[in-house]
Each structure stands twice: as C-alpha cells, then as structure tokens.
Amino acid sequence: MNRCVLSFLSLLTSLAAAEPKWSHLSSKNGGLPAPGESTQQTGALVADLDRDGVNDFVLSFRQVAPALVWYRRRAKGWDRYVIEKDFLTVEAGGAVYDIDGDGDPDLVFGGDWQSTEVWWWENPYPNFAPMVSWKRHLIKKSGATQHHDQTFGDFKGTGRPQLAFWNQGAKTIFLADIPADPRHAEPWPCVAMFSGRAGERGDQGKFLYAEGIAAADIDADGKIDLLAGNYWFKHTGGTHFLPIQVGTIGGRIAAGKFKPGKYLQIVIAPGDGVGPLTWYDCNGNPTNAIDWVGHELVDKMVHGHSLQVADLDGDGKLDIFAAEMAKWTEKRSDPDNPNAKAWIFYGDGQGNFRRTEFSSGIGFHEARVADLDGDGDMDILDKPYNWDAPRVDVWLNNGTGPRKRMEPSR
Helix, strand or coil: CCHHHHHHHHHHHHHHHCCCCEEEEEHHHCCCCCCCCCCEEEEEEEECCCCCCCCEEEEEEECCCCCEEEEEECCCCEEEEEEECCCCCECCCCEEECCCCCCCCEEEEEECCCCCCEEEEECCCCCCCCCCCCEEEEEECCCCCCCCCEEEECCCCCCCCEEEEEEHHHCEEEEEECCCCHHHCCCCCEEEEEECCCCCEECCEECCCCCCEEEECCCCCCCCEEEECCEEEEEEECCEEEEEECCCCCCEEEEECCCCCCCCEEEEECCCCEEEEEEEEECCCCCCHHHEEEEEEEEEEECCCEEEEECCCCCCCCEEEEECCCCCCCCCCCCCCCCCEEEEEEECCCCCEEEEEEEECCCCCCCEEECCCCCCCCEEEECCCCCCCCCCEEEEECCCCCCCCCCCCC
C-alpha cells in the first residue's frame, strides 16, 4: 500500500475519531423538566438570560398556556421558569437582543395565523421568579396575521440594530427601528422592505409560505445583510434594499465560510415543504443571482425545519446540522414522516462535506446548535413541533466537561 493511500486512510481514521460522542437527555425519561401541556411547540431560542456565562434556552407554545418557558442552566441540569404564563398563539421563530439597553438580553416572538401581533419581553434581571411572567410589550398590533421568523441586525448601517420580521399574511418583510424609549413606545414604527414571493413554490412542489431569516455580511462590505426565503438583501440607501435570489426554493436559511474566498456561502433547507438541502457559493459578483452556484447535500428533504451552521467537532471548520420534522398535521395521530432524518455534514474548510446520519425517527423543529452546558463545545437542542409533544431533548457533545467560563460574582 503506497504512502498516499496510507495518509488518506489515516486522515479518515482521525476524522472519524474526532466525531463527538453524544449524551442524550429528554423530558420523556426525566432527563429534562417537562415543557408544559401544549402539543404544538413553536419556537426555540438560546441565550444567556441570567448573565452567568452559560447559555439557557426558551421554548414557545400555542394551544394552551404557558406561552413561553425558560430552561435556566444550573451547575447540573436545568430549572424550568415561566416567562409568559398567559395563553398566546406564538409562532415559530423568535429573536434575542438587549432592546432596552440595560445590559441583559430581551426576547421577541410573533403571533401565528390567529394573531396580528409581535411582542417583546423585558428581562427582569436579576429579579427572577420561576412562576412570575416577564413584562410584555407590543411591537406590532394590527395589519395582517402570522409572523414566522425575526432577527436583529444593523441592516441600514445606522450604528444600531433594527428588527426584521416576516409577516406572512402580508407576504412582506418589515423593518423596525427600536424606539428611543422602547418600554413606553408601542407599536414600533416599521416599514416594508420587501413584498412578494421568496421561494415558497419551487420545482419540488408547494410550500406553505415564505419563511426563514438570518443576518450576515454576504458581500464582505462590512455591513450586515438580511437573508430571508431564497434571497439576500443588499442595502442601497435609506429604507431601500435590493433582493438577490440565491436558491430555487426558500425555507430555513443560514450563512458561513465553508471554503476559502472573499464571500460567505449560503445554505437553504426547505422548511415547511419538500425540496433539496443545498449550499450556494458565489463564483462572481454576489449581487448577480446567476453567479450563485448550488451544491446539493440532500436531494429530497421533508419539512427540513432545522438548519444550523456551527463547528460541531471542534476542528475549526464549519459544519452543517439539518433535520426533518416527523409530524406537522395536528389532526393526525400518526407521524406524517415517521422516518424523519437528522444529519451532520462535517466540513473540511475547502467546500467538501462528509455526510453522517445523526438520528432517524425523531422529529426536529427549530433545533438549535449552541454550547448549552458551558464546557466550550457545541450541543444540540430539539423541540419537536407536534411529534410526541410535549417534549424537549438535548444532546450534549461528549457529555458535560469543566465549564470554560467562570460565573461572575453577585
């Protein structure tokens, strides 16, 4: 066997050995506190809400109260707190930002097809109580319904982030400046930055609606850009944005540097529909749609409502986590997609990916990849929408090691 072949086999062996060993915790077996009673679990966010240096996570619900719960990370495990004890029809999505400028992260969620509203919750740090709701404020309270996905970014280059949010009932993305005194200003002033289709119908069939939103500097000009549906949006002045189509379909969308070059790459999953999981590379001018070239990772992904970009194996190169829903039809007793898959695509930093199957037969929806236990590596959070709900799962990367950050004194 020649030296090149041996080197290649050695590389494969080292890559396989570097894969994380996952420790699975679930509310179904007592590994996590039960979320609540709702069988329609919508959003999931990760943030360090209590400023102890370790991430927590928040889940949202509709159907029955409570509308929001917080899983607060402790030295061992999580404690469940209620953020919104009342009933609200909260949609998937959500965003985190220090809206009132007091040094702690606040939360944004939008209403679903039954609601015309978008809300933000004021973090009461350091005065937390497990069953006391946070103060809720209105961002939007009229117009069309459904607000699936929000994000913050300084898209206009003003020096302070704005809130971008989908309003599916209006087929519009709105952009809202944070008021000078957000605790006493509602609703927020907002403008339509895009109206129209954004990949909700593709060659693979009908999608429910346009969705997906993210923020990244796509054209390397030093300004954060908005990504949504199957577009990225170039700010051209004032409240004007140029939409550049990247993919054939829209859905979940993210960006990252998967290979050397000036520009970021973009990856799109089908979200609430069926279609390919594809990453796109710009081989010319990123403002020219024809210069975006697709590379298919999965040819047919079924309701791929989970898409995250992160370095899961700690090799310094970005990987892609993507997963399917198992059930989305609430009136059915059996899963729509009983063999739902989840994958990790390990990147080599040169535009190549090694596909691995993370799970089969588990429903994922709005999954998040983040360090959930403070040991410095990437873990996975899953909250299925309607499959086996109420339920929440966490996969810890190589278990829980020593925390990499010290909790500040109080």
